[in-house]
Structure formats: C-alpha cells, structure tokens
Amino acid sequence: MNTNFILYGAIALFIVGIIMLATSNKKRLATGDWSNTLQWGYLLLMIGVFGILSAGLAWSFTAVLLLFTAFTGAIWLWQKLSHKDKIKPDNNHLRDYMAGFFPIIAVVFVVRTFIVEPFQIPSSSMRSGLVKGDFILVNKFSYGIRVPVLNTVAVPTGSIQRGDVVVFNYPVEPQNNYIKRIVAVGGDTVEYKDKILTVNGKASVDVPQGGYTYPDDGNSNIPRQAEHFQSTFEGKTFDVLKVDGAPSVDAPTWNHYQAMFAQTGFESGLQQNCEYAEDGSGFKCKVPAGKYFAMGDNRDNSADSRYWGFVDDKLIVGKAFMIWLNTGDMSRVGTMIK
Numbered sequence: 146m147n148t149n150f151i152l153y154g155a156i157a158l159f160i161v162g163i164i165m166l167a168t169s170n171k172k173r174l175a176t177g178d179w180s181n182t183l184q185w186g187y188l189l190l191m192i193g194v195f196g197i198l199s200a201g202l203a204w205s206f207t208a209v210l211l212l213f214t215a216f217t218g219a220i221w222l223w224q225k226l227s228h229k230d231k232i233k234p235d236n237n238h239l240r241d242y243m244a245g246f247f248p249i250i251a252v253v254f255v256v257r258t259f260i261v262e263p264f265q266i267p268s269s270s271m272r273s274g275l276v277k278g279d280f281i282l283v284n285k286f287s288y289g290i291r292v293p294v295l296n297t298v299a300v301p302t303g304s305i306q307r308g309d310v311v312v313f314n315y316p317v318e319p320q321n322n323y324i325k326r327i328v329a330v331g332g333d334t335v336e337y338k339d340k341i342l343t344v345n346g347k348a349s350v351d352v353p354q355g356g357y358t359y360p361d362d363g364n365s366n367i368p369r370q371a372e373h374f375q376s377t378f379e380g381k382t383f384d385v386l387k388v389d390g391a392p393s394v395d396a397p398t399w400n401h402y403q404a405m406f407a408q409t410g411f412e413s414g415l416q417q418n419c420e421y422a423e424d425g426s427g428f429k430c431k432v433p434a435g436k437y438f439a440m441g442d443n444r445d446n447s448a449d450s451r452y453w454g455f456v457d458d459k460l461i462v463g464k465a466f467m468i469w470l471n472t473g474d475m476s477r478v479g480t481m482i483k
Contacts, residue, residue: 148200152200158189158192159196160193162186165189170183183238187242195213208294210257210258211294213254220247224240261284261285263281264282269362270449272386273386274310275324277362278471279470283462284465285463287464288303288461290302296460307379309326310465316457319460327438328438331434334432338428350376351377351387352377354384355373357370369446371386393425414433435457436458467479468480
C-alpha cells in the first residue's frame, strides 16, 4: 500500500479522534460506561499516532509498540498509585480508558519482540520452498535475546548457521523486512560460478528435479519457467530454482543498484570485498566480520546480497521456521521451513 496514502489516512484519523474527544461527554453514563464518542475518539487517536509514526516518520513496528507500551504502562501505574479505591470506578477518563490497553499491548510487545513474529512472503524469491502469500512465523530468540529498537544481542542463545532461512531488515531500506537464505557468515569466502554455490571451497550438490512453473509476481496469468533442483548445502537439503541460460549476476539488475547507490550514498561493501566476472558468470566475495551473505532460493529471480551487499547482524529479525497460513493453499499450513 502507498506510504503517503497510509500517512494521510492516519492524519485524518488523528484529527477525527481529536474532534470526537473534544465534543464527547466526559462523564460516565448511567450504565457506568464512557460514551461511544469518547471511546472511539481515543481509539482513532491511537490508530492515527501509530500510522503517523510508522508511515510518516518511518518508525519500526517494534519502536512504535515500545512507545505505546511505555505510555500506557505509565498511565496504568498512575492509576494504581492515584486510584486505590477498588470499589468505585475511576472517573478520570484518560486514566481509566488508556490504562486498560496496557496489559494487551504489553503482552503483544513481549511476544512479538522476544518470542515469535508473523511475516508474509511478498514475492517469489524463495521459491519453491516459500511462495508468495505464505504467512510464516519467525523465531525471535534463535539468535539471541535482543535489545528492542537497537537490536543488539543482550543474551546470546545461538548463532546463524549457513543455510538458515532468516528474516532481516533490508539494508538499503531498514524499515522493510526481507527473507533470504544465509549462505555465508563473517570470514567466509563465498563464490557463485556458473550457478554453483561454493563456500570456503565446499560446493553445494544440486540434483535436477525437472521443470518448475509458477505465476509471475506482477501478473498471475503469466507463467514463469525454471529448472528445479534439490540442493544439499552445509548438511541441509532444500529446493532451489535456476533459469537455464540466465547469468549468475544479472547486469541490468546490478547496474540499477549501482546507480541507486551512487545517488543515495549507500555503502554496499561489494566493491571492497567482491570480484565479479565481466560476463556475469559469477562472483567471489569475502564476507566481513559481523555480516552475512544472503541469497534467494529462486536464484535467478532474487534481489539479494550479490546486488545490494551484506546483512549486518544488527539487522537480523529472526529465524523462519513454519508456515502458519496460506489462504490460497491451506495444505501448506503447518509446513516446516527447511
């Protein structure tokens, strides 16, 4: 959805919420409840603030959730300290209404930040294992319990292994999440030559499985063709797709990213750490410490580290482990991610 559309909608809801609060009845009704106008005013105000922070100021969902948790938590504490009469209702509408949100928001914050987070597959870059429309779950503590917003590891619980399918903040636009397979970690030498992946001198074993047809992301009526392989890499077995005749590095895609980086000043680290064959047949990179090299399983239809660079550890969201929903194919529900 267009970011500006979300922002304008959020501003509109914020204004409507302010108007409803200003014109609402501030006293409890005979039933003991607050008026619908007052309640809707607060709700629209919160939705508006959420949209303005996320779409307008590009705050991450975690950052917004942390702010809401802290705000409602402070009001909840204020209510506990100021209104000690457990029998009579609290007649401060701000305190009474907003404090009620705290337990719900706090639980959502803890679960989403430290335990598990849902994520929707936006493209076909991870076919055939993950398809566009899959809703997956991401384990947030596989690679350490992280400090919210800063995303630095506070309590180590594990490390990323080669072959793991990982969700991370896209280095070029950190407000967006990407999902790829980590094929190399800091200190590794990764090479992709003539469609064969090699890390530290060990090549993946790709066994042909026949042809594979899938709908184009832009137009579902247009089929795309690829060759299906079963790949064995670092003790893991998973499926990859390759397009016969396509180069290992697509020149137009490479040029697009280089032009974009020249305009934005983004440092991909590729020129300092990688060598690319002029004919597009392959590349070789030395992965810097604290970073990872990520590739899509749909090798010739994936914008990944070969084009935009390395993934810093501070951008890691978590390990993808299960498909929990696909409204177009319910048989995929419960599938574990290899």
